[in-house]
Amino acid sequence: MNLKLYNSIAREKQDFQPIDPQNVTMYVCGPTVYNYVHIGNARPAVVFDTLYRVLRAIYPGVTYARNITDIDDKIINKSNELSVDINEITESFSDAYFEDMVALNTLEPDVIPYATQHIPEMIQMVETLVEKGHAYPADSNVEADKGHVLFSVPSMSKYGELSKRNLEEQEAGARVEVAGYKQYAGDFVLWKPSSEKEPGWASPWGRGRPGWHLECSAMIKKHLGDTIDIHGGGHDLIFPHHENEIAQSCCANDGKPLANFWMHNGFINIDGEKMSKSLGNFRLVRDLLQQYPGEVLRYVILSSHYRSEQNFSKELLDSAWRTLDSLYGFIRGVAPAESHLNSSGDGFKALLDDLNTPVAISELYRLAKAVNQANGAEQVALMQELKGLSDILGLLQQDPEQWFTLARGNDQLSVEQIEQQIQARQQAKQDKDFAKADQIRQQLLDAGVVLEDSREGTKWRRA
RNA sequence: GGCGCUGUAGCAAAGUGGUAAUGCAGUGGACUGCAACUCCGCCAUCGUCGGUUCGAUUCCGACCAGCGCCUCCA
Numbered sequence: 001m002n003l004k005l006y007n008s009i010a011r012e013k014q015d016f017q018p019i020d021p022q023n024v025t026m027y028v029c030g031p032t033v034y035n036y037v038h039i040g041n042a043r044p045a046v047v048f049d050t051l052y053r054v055l056r057a058i059y060p061g062v063t064y065a066r067n068i069t070d071i072d073d074k075i076i077n078k079s080n081e082l083s084v085d086i087n088e089i090t091e092s093f094s095d096a097y098f099e100d101m102v103a104l105n106t107l108e109p110d111v112i113p114y115a116t117q118h119i120p121e122m123i124q125m126v127e128t129l130v131e132k133g134h135a136y137p138a139d140s141n142v143e144a145d146k147g148h149v150l151f152s153v154p155s156m157s158k159y160g161e162l163s164k165r166n167l168e169e170q171e172a173g174a175r176v177e178v179a180g181y182k183q184y185a186g187d188f189v190l191w192k193p194s195s196e197k198e199p200g201w202a203s204p205w206g207r208g209r210p211g212w213h214l215e216c217s218a219m220i221k222k223h224l225g226d227t228i229d230i231h232g233g234g235h236d237l238i239f240p241h242h243e244n245e246i247a248q249s250c251c252a253n254d255g256k257p258l259a260n261f262w263m264h265n266g267f268i269n270i271d272g273e274k275m276s277k278s279l280g281n282f283r284l285v286r287d288l289l290q291q292y293p294g295e296v297l298r299y300v301i302l303s304s305h306y307r308s309e310q311n312f313s314k315e316l317l318d319s320a321w322r323t324l325d326s327l328y329g330f331i332r333g334v335a336p337a338e339s340h341l342n343s344s345g346d347g348f349k350a351l352l353d354d355l356n357t358p359v360a361i362s363e364l365y366r367l368a369k370a371v372n373q374a375n376g377a378e379q380v381a382l383m384q385e386l387k388g389l390s391d392i393l394g395l396l397q398q399d400p401e402q403w404f405t406l407a408r409g410n411d412q413l414s415v416e417q418i419e420q421q422i423q424a425r426q427q428a429k430q431d432k433d434f435a436k437a438d439q440i441r442q443q444l445l446d447a448g449v450v451l452e453d454s455r456e457g458t459k460w461r462r463a
Numbered sequence: 464g465g466c467g468c469u470g471u472a473g474c475a476a477a478g479u480g481g482u483a484a485u486g487c488a489g490u491g492g493a494c495u496g497c498a499a500c501u502c503c504g505c506c507a508u509c510g511u512c513g514g515u516u517c518g519a520u521u522c523c524g525a526c527c528a529g530c531g532c533c534u535c536c537a
Binding site: 011029030031032037038039040041042043044045072073074163164165166185186188189212213233234235236237238239240241243244264265266267268269272274275276300303304305307308309310311313315316318319320322323326327329330332350356358359361362363365366372373429432434437438441445450451452453454459461 | 465466477485535537
């Protein structure tokens with residue numbers, strides 16, 4: 001049973017070997033809490049949650065950390081825009097984030113570090129970098145430039161190892177003007193000054209706040225150590241964010257690598273286009289949850305391989321919902337069973353192969369179908385295996401009966417009304433008044449309720 | 464310009480040097496008073512053109528078409 005993971009820094013699938021098999025360490029970049037998260041933010045959370053579950057099934061200990069970035073210019077802007085205190089912004093949006101993550105069946109990480117609670121560690125790291133000649137305070141006569149501390153990219157010979165970029169060949173400043181106080185165009189901010197109106201902390205370079213990249217480096221060092229097993233995040237974070245994290249941590253920690261495995265999930269597009277402010281096509285998890293159960297969103301995310309791009313659309317969501325209906329349909333009426341992971345089953349084996357969730361899901365389907373056709377002890381065993389696999393995937397976590405009564409967004413009838421109608425139809429059937437029975441069934445169907453007759457009686461479900 | 468990704472059935476999505484998992488949709492049949500559910504079955508030659516090979520969707524090359532990153536970004 002060996003886990004293979006695609007390592008972005010090596011650009012190939014590799015056998016995963018933890019530093020300490022007793023305690024695997026994983027860090028994933030979490031959200032900047034200035035707004036509700038969109039479905040793109042949900043992908044890494046769901047993907048790495050699934051990996052977390054796989055790791056926990058293999059190793060006795062796993063420490064998973066996912067941060068909250070609660071100090072950032074975007075947050076400050078939002079605060080100004082709404083004239084709301086910055087703490088209120090970060091608290092309400094981090095709370096909302098946690099709610100959304102629960103809806104997506106993600107487990108709570110072991111550590112949830114907040115950037116603002118690690119300012120001393122960050123300052124410490126900057127000081128170390130300055131001492132070692134990897135960082136410098138901006139030297140400028142311009143008042144606004146003072147108080148910046150920058151990382152000196154040329155001081156690190158291996159810079160660019162993750163993204164395989166040669167800064168000379170990049171279009172430096174293609175999108176952002178190069179600040180005049182930088183010694184080198186590629187240098188990035190470790191610490192920046194804060195005005196009286198902006199949140200700030202005292203530092204050797206004056207009152208200021210940390211740069212984005214610094215947060216993760218400092219929090220990883222504090223909670224997980226100098227070198228961790230797995231560092232995850234979205235594909236777009238490879239450069240500059242992760243590259244800069246490597247630079248900071250590696251240079252501050254005597255050249256030790258920051259992470260042995262770098263993993264990056266692909267993007268989610270909407271109707272073929274990237275989500276962007278200009279297109280106004282963000283899909284907030286919160287909004288989608290108004291229309292779809294969180295498990296449908298999770299299913300969609302896991303239905304394609306985490307490294308490929310995924311195109312979100314209404315059709316995809318609706319189709320995923322129908323599939324889950326079908327899955328729940330197979331186990332409806334089957335007694336719940338203890339979770340029992342078959343670690344040599346095809347589903348788990350697929351997950352060990354760089355988290356091949358589409359194949360694991362197909363196995364889920366095969367098992368559910370088998371459960372439906374088996375009975376007795378065989379059925380119990382299959383149900384246990386199904387439960388074992390679905391628990392790793394974080395799917396089929398609800399009671400089937402409840403699943404089928406879940407609100408579908410267009411519900412016109414209450415459970416009582418539905419059951420009343422079913423009674424009436426039952427009577428009509430007994431009276432051989434099929435016209436009336438069919439009429440009732442049609443009315444229910446029009447109201448989004450499908451009936452399923454069986455020997456044991458009539459079941460219904462919303463669809 | 465630099466780095467990189469993708470192109471498999473109506474849709475979604477795995478995969479392999481030896482003639483293509485799975486789901487949704489569709490469709491034929493069984494079951495049903497009729498349906499729904501369920502069950503049995505059907506439904507693709509893998510962007511194009513070359514090359515390597517006994518044999519390629521899978522390796523190599525070219526081309527075509529999309530797309531991402533290059534200091535906000537999951």
